[in-house]
Amino acid sequence: MSQIELSQASTIPYEFSDHDPEFNDELHLVDILYPECPNESVEHEQPVSFFNAQDSDNASDVGDDGYLYDAYYDDSSDLDVDNEIENDLVQQEKRPIDQLEDDKVLKFRNDTCGCREFHNGTACSKVVNFDELIGYRQRCMEMTTEERDLVVKSLLFSHRHTGANIQATGKKSKVRERASQEYYFMGLRVCRSLFCFAHYISKNTLGNISKSLDEIGIVPRVHGNKNKPSPHSLTFEDRNQIKKFITEYATENALPLPGRLPNVPQKTVLLLPSDRKVIDIHNLYNESAGESGCRSVCLKTFRNTWSDLCPHITISKPATDLCHQCQKYSFTLSQSGKLTEAEKQDTLKNYGEHIQRAQGQRTHYRQQTEESKQLYINTNPMEGSPPCTLDVEYHYSWDYAQQVHYPHHSQQVGPIYFRTPRKCHVFGVCAEGSGKQTFYLIDESQCTGKGAESVTSMAHHYLQFYGIGEKHAQIHFDNAAGQNKNNCVIWYAVWRTLIGLHETIALSMLVAGHTKFAPDWHFGVWKVKWRDSNAETMTQVAGTVRESSRGCHNVPQLVDDPDKPVAFYSWKPFLEQYFKPVKQLSKYHHFFCSSVEPGVVYCKEYFDSEEVRVNILKQVPEKNAMPVVKAFPGLNAARQWYLYEQIGQFFKSDLAKDVVCPKPCVPKIEIKLDTDCDVKVGGKRRNNLLT
Incomplete structure (x- = not known):
């Protein structure tokens, strides 16, 4: 790329100049690192120093191109040094194949x-x-083998003598032995x-092209081993032997999956x-092939x-957070040699029904999220609107993420791995519509704590400050009984x-083990940024969340x-005075409550199951x-x-240290254990911190 192209490439389009200040700052830094050369014949809108040399009082400082070089350089010898460095870089960057071609030329x-002979x-x-010869050679180098063969054949055909007899002046004609x-x-x-x-081309290649011209004419040459x-x-027997081995190995070790792969629609x-x-x-x-005398392959x-x-036989990928029920069925099928045929079919049937229920719950979740996205596009509601002011259905979902520790650095030192830095718990509430x-x-x-009361408190805060004021709310969460699937959350919804x-x-709720949904995607986007970030305070942790998404989605x-x-x-103590517990709560995945029937909860095991009506109201709560x-612990x-x-x-940062890990105001009290105490470390008395 030339210097002019570099200058033009760094020009900011007008339509983007006012919309991305961070990008403009980055380009400004690039301009500082790579300043434009003063002797370029490029017209700039605001040159550093440009004027007519004839109007200058000091013409010795002005070059022929009209630039004042003292504005750029203190010593003119720097230009020669730069040119020498540039030439050295060009020599160093030349590829070996280019150097070989230069040597040949x-x-x-x-x-x-x-x-x-001729001139x-x-x-x-x-x-x-x-010069024309070298240019023609370079164009031939850019051609493919087939294109170059056709060019050479055409030129050879124009000046090739292949007649049956050779005509000679004053002599008899004789039979031609080879072409001229x-x-x-x-x-x-x-x-x-x-x-x-x-x-x-080489002389041997020219001879092969000439021979091909006489045999097949002006068409590309075909290698003799093509289509052979x-x-x-491998022979058919060799391939069949490999297939037989893989099939038998899968019969003994593989687990049938109640589904299909995209490229294998008709096989289990x-x-x-x-x-x-x-x-x-x-x-x-x-x-096995060595023992049986079959052919070994690479x-x-x-x-x-x-x-x-055998495309339908595949190796499963190692994974975590798997469905316990799926793994249970898989293990049972792996021990199918001990089962009867009826037990195998019954296990496969139950496995398939479990997968269908999980897929059905997933489809129900996707339908609700798609409706919320379309609603958000059509209405563009405002966050933080007063409650129960917009007559629409809107979807939310929430979940806990794995806690993080701070101070956190992208280049983490080794000893901190064995310590426990300050903890930061993370809870996310997602509005799929926006x-x-x-x-x-x-x-x-x-x-x-991370129990039901903390989840309910953060959900209450979110609906108050980030909700759109919908009258009908749809909420998804996982099956964690201690956090979500409990009476406290259901009571809060009825309240x-x-x-x-x-x-x-x-x-x-999605089926246990199949609960990956929108909050997990947002957590993953943040964790990618978190690995490359430095954070020593809670404010900096919040900054990594904000910077993880350029579209402000986090x-x-x-x-x-x-x-x-x-x-x-x-x-919990506040709500239990108004509501009764829901019996057999753990078997249900759907709960519905309405102001039309105060205190009534409709429970369903799955989205297409029959509803069970339960009245949990003790008394109507005060508005x-x-x-x-709660006070912070x-x-x-x-x-x-x-x-x-x-x-x-x-x-x-010392400032961050004083905020996160200040010196405690509580004195450090130590007690010495009695000599008859059973707890000893290295034969010495142990000092314990009194908490």
Whole structure:
């Protein structure tokens, strides 16, 4: 790329100049690192120093191009140094193949073609225009083999003598034994060496092309082994033997999957355990082939044959957080040798029904999210609207993420791996319609637990500050009984319909083990950013959440936010005075409550199951009554001293260290264990911190 192209490439289009200030700042830094050369003939809108040399009082400082060089350089010798460095870089960056071509051209120019026959003793390479010769050679180098063959054949055909007899002046004609060839380049008769050099071919290649011209005419040459089987290729018996081995191995070790693969729609998929890879099975095949006298094959051939003949047999990938029920069925089928045929069919039937239920629940979730997305596009509702003001159905989902620790650095030192830095709990509430998820970041000193009351408190805060004011809410969460699937969450939903915050609320859960949904996607996007980030305070942790999505789809929410503070309430004792527990709660996946029937909950096992009506109302709650706010537990003395002594040394900022791991105000009290105590470390008395 030329200097002019570089300058034009860094020009910001007008339509983008005011919409992305971060991008403009990055381009400004690039301009500082790579300033434009002053001797370029490029017209700039605002040159650094440009004027007519005739109008200058000091013409010695002005170059022929009208630039004042002193504005760029303090010493003119720097230009020569830059040119030398640039030339050295060009020499260093030349590829070996390019250097070899330059050597060939230089040798041919100096040594010439060695021909003295056609131009009064002058070599052909000195008669032709050498620059045109090199340009023609480079164009031939860019051609494919087929294109170059056709060009050479056409030129050979124009000056090739292949008649049956040879005519001679004053002599009798005689039978032609071989064809006679004349070579021309740019209208001049040349020798064979120059003709080969110009077309980037060797003399042997020229002979093969001439032979092909006599045999098949002006068509591309075809290799003699084309469309012929290799003598080392597998026979039908060899491929059949590999297929038989893979099939028998799958019969003994694979698990049938109640589904299909996209490329194998008509066969039952067999999943092999992930403890053995293809290379391990290939080694087993070669051992078996050696014992039985069959042909051994390489790994690539074995893999390709497997893909061609047995695509329905595949190796499962190692995974975590799997469905316990699916693994239970898989293990039972792996021990199918101990089962009767009826037991096998019954297990397969139950396995298939389980997969169908999971797929049905997933389809129900997708339908609700698609409706919310379309609603958001059509109405564009405002976040934080007053409750129960918009007569629409809107979908939310929430879940906990794995906690993170801070201080966190992308280049983490080794010793901190064996310590426990300060913890940050993460809870996310996603509105699938807008595609935004709010991340609740709870410091360990602010965490009142991860149970139902904390989940209900954060859901209450979200619907108050981030809800769109819908009258009908649809909520999805996982099957965690201690957090979501419990009476406290159901009571809270009924309570909202009774005091007028919603008209209807539908609570839904995916099948246990098949609960990956929108919040997990947002958590994954954030974790990608988190691995490459540095964060030493809760504010910086919130910054990583905000920066993880350029479209502002991840929104951080701190507990002590001055504008939207989060309060944790004692919901369970407050709600149990108004509602009764739902019996056999764990078997249901859908709950529905409405203000039309106060205190009534409709329960369904699956989305297409029959409803069960349950009345859980004891008494109607007061409209303005709220539960008691919980106090933050804070950090005990042992944890404060641990953070100060063990974690404080890993901070890069003293200010962040003073905020996160300050020196405790509580004195460090030590007690000595009695000598008759059973707890000893290395034969010495152990000092314990009194907490």
